[in-house]
Amino acid sequence: MNLLTLEDVGKTYGSVRALEGVSLTVRQGEICCVLGDNGAGKSTLIKIIAGLHRHDEGRYLIGDQEVRLSSPRQAIDRGIATVYQDLAVVPLMPVWRNFFLGAELGGRFRLDSARMRVVTQEALARMGIELDDVDQPIGTLSGGQRQCVAIARAVHFGARALVLDEPTAALGVKQSGVVLKYVAAARAEGLGVVLITHNPHHAYLVGDHFTLLKRGRMAGSHPRAEITLEQLTTEMAGGSELAELSHELGRPGPEADS
Template identity: 85%
Template sequence: MTLLELNEVGKAYGAVRALEGVSLTVEQGRISCVLGDNGAGKSTLIKIIAGLHQHDEGSYAIAGEQVRLSSPRQALDRGIATVYQDLAVVPLMPVWRNFFLGAELGRFRLDVPRMRRITQEALEKMGIDLHDVDQPIGTLSGGQRQCVAIARAVHFGAKALILDEPTAALGVKQSGVVLKYVAAARDAGLGVVLITHNPHHAYLVGDHFTLLKRGRMAGSHPRSEINLERLTTEMAGGSDLAELSHELGRTDPKEHPPT
């Protein structure tokens, strides 16, 4: 089932074209990875999907309906949850308060016991081992905070989950933990968009790979048609690397073996 579909989307800020001719399909139970270096257009694409900015060209459809979202609330109401790299948490508040931030239970007073219990159950359902939901979320590792954000999106009924560089500031072990829960979100039936500049992380979980370069499509491949080596080369830009290598006077030793 197709949840989101962007076709030939473009976006300009004055004379600067941030996106041009970008297409992306997000399907239920699949992870679509969007790869690109800084300045590739990934952030602009996220903002269009999440309702922060409107596209200037092309079309954007949610569940087959053409839309022009004008706010993140409209995206949320349609089941699109976005987890940004900075997470937007309140570090000194406990985990359960952050889990329900903006969606607290109780009409006249907070139903604290219920929110604590639901938070614990939601985390356990995702396989997240967190013993104390009363601890300030700021005391958790970056990977743990990302996992809480993913569990929150699943609990509140997200159909599509957009993840902005969730492993960018994490070490190898924490990145592995986060990717495990990204896969868990897919297995829970969500359509996931994983934004990353790391082809190794993308290839561990991705079902489809879209490459951006300077705001344009540089490739679009299902997993069955590409391996990690080729994905890494396309992500880095094979011709650009060859040109840089030539300028630096570096060549492949296989091409010029020592005599």
């Protein structure tokens, strides 16, 4: 089942062509990885999917309905949750308060803090996330743990498609592995996941499909079964450009290593 589809989407800011002819499909229970270096157009793509910016060209479909989103709330109401690299959390607030931030339980003048604590603990446990105390400030958690809480929150509040903006960019090897484990858990829950990353190794660990961007344009689109990690890494690095650089540096190119 297709959850969201982009067909030849383009975006221009003044005289700057940020995206051109980008297409991808996010299916239920699959992880679509979008790879590219800085300036490839990943941030613009996220903003279009999340409803922050409208696309200028092409079609954006959620399910089978074409949309032109004008706010993040419209995306959220349609089941699209976005977790940004700089997580929007209040560091001094406890985990449970951040989990329910903007969606608190209770009446107008009184929060049901006991219920929110229980629900937070249950939602985290459902994803296999174990915290000693949901009353601890979320700022005391590691970067990987905060990412995992954000993923669990999106699942709990009914997201159908989850967009993750470089969730492992600032993490070490062990924490990155933990985050990728819960990305896979979100897929197992039936979500469609868009994993934005510049790391082909992380993408290949969990990805079902790979879309490569370069300077705002499509540089490749491959199902997992049709590409190896080595091919994905080489294609992301520029293929012929990488071989040319290797020649200039007097080092063997990717072809020589295979």
